[in-house]
Amino acid sequence: MANVSSKKQAQSIDYHAIxxxxxxxxFVKKKNTFLFSITAVFLIxxxxxxxLAFQPVLQQKFFGNITGVWVYSAGLFIMTIVLCTVYVKKAASFDKAAAAVLAEYQAKGGK
Structure with missing residues (x-):
């Protein structure tokens, strides 16, 4: 029964008006700019x-027998954790912005 009521609710939303x-x-522009930027940094x-693994700069030894490739690889793990943390914190503001858009839609007579 819950499925039927959610279908009725979904049909009453005017997505074109939103x-x-x-x-x-x-909101969509800000969110897409953030997501594409963070994804580009991650992928690059x-x-x-x-x-760079076979370039002389990362073949040099940094600490004992540890070369720059290992340091760069460890940095990628740190970068991943940092980017995920930034996204989680930013997602809260995206949720608030989405709620504000829905509240505006409902204030204008949307259901």
């Missing part, structure tokens, strides 16, 4: 590992 709202478009740094 898409036409300036606040929605601004990961793709650079196999490219």
């Amino acid at each position: 898409e036409a709202m300036e606040s929605f478009n601004s 740094l990961y793709i650079l590992l196999p490219i």
